[in-house]
Amino acid sequence: MTCHGGIHVSGSIVRLVLPLLIAFQATPSAQRPPTIAAAANLNFALTEIAKQFERKQGTRVEMVFGASGTLTRQIQDGAPFEMFLAADEEFPNQLSAAGLTRDAGVVYAVGRLAIFAPKGSPLVVDERLEGLSRLAKAGGVTRFAIANPDVAPYGRAAEAVLRRRGLWDVLRSKLVLGDSITQAAQFATTGNAVGGLVAYSLVLSPGFPERGSYAVIPSADHPPLRQRMVLLTRAGAVASAFYAFVQGDAARAILRKDGFAVPE
DSSP: OEEETTEEEOHHHHHHHHHHHHHHHHHHHHHSOOEEEEEGGGHHHHHHHHHHHHHHHSOOOEEEEEOHHHHHHHHHTTOOOSEEEOSSSHHHHHHHHTTOBSSOOEEEEEEOEEEEEETTOSOOOOTTOHHHHHHHHTTOOSOEEEEOTTTOHHHHHHHHHHHHTTOHHHHGGGEEEESSHHHHHHHHHSSSSSEEEEEHHHHTSTTSGGGEEEEEOOGGGSOOEEEEEEEBTTOOHHHHHHHHHHTSHHHHHHHHHTTOBOOO
C-alpha cells in the first residue's frame, strides 16, 4: 500500500478499478449508433425510414444532412460516417474510386425538381417556366433561389433547367444560392425571393405545400437525379442492416410517397 498526500491507495484496488474505468469509457463509443451522411433532400423521407428501422430492428442510426458535395469532402477528410446517401451518382463514385467505400453501392431513388412560389409572390409557376420568363422580362424577379451547383446536385439540375429555358444568363445576378437544397427551399418560402427551384421531395414535406404553389419540372429538362448510396469502409453491422433496409419494401414505399421514383 502506498500513501499520497495522506490518501492510502491499494495496488490491488488500482488494478481492479482501472479496467472498470476503461470499460466505462469505452461503452458509450461501442454502443453509439452509426452516423449516416445523407443528402438534404432526404431530410423527411429518411427520418421516417430511420424510425421504421428502429421499430422493426430495435437499433437506431443517427443522421447528418447536407449538400452531397460538402458531405463528400467531409468523408474524404475522415469524418466518422458509416454510410452515405447522395443526391447523385458522381459524389459516391468519387469516394469509391478513392477506396473509401466497400463497393460501388446502389441507386436507391431518382429525384425530381419543382418550381415553387410562396404566397403573395408575383411568380406564376408552370413546368416550362413560362411564368418565370415573363416575370424576368418585366423586371419583376428580385431574387430566385436554387441550391449551389458546386456542391448540390439539385443545384446543378436547376442550372440545367434554367439554361434549357434560356433563363440562366437573365437570372444569374438575381440568384440566391443555398448551401444545400434545404436552405434553397427556405429561401424560396420566406418571401425574400419570388420563388425557387427545389427538390420535389421537400415540396411534399408536411406544411410545405400550404406555403405557396408549385409545378413539377419534366425530368427530361435536366440530367437524371439518380441518387446512389454506399457503405463506407468503416461501416459496422447496424449500418449494413440499415443499408439493406433502405432497399426494402417499407423504405421504398416511403420514398415513393415523398416524390421519388425507385428502381425496380
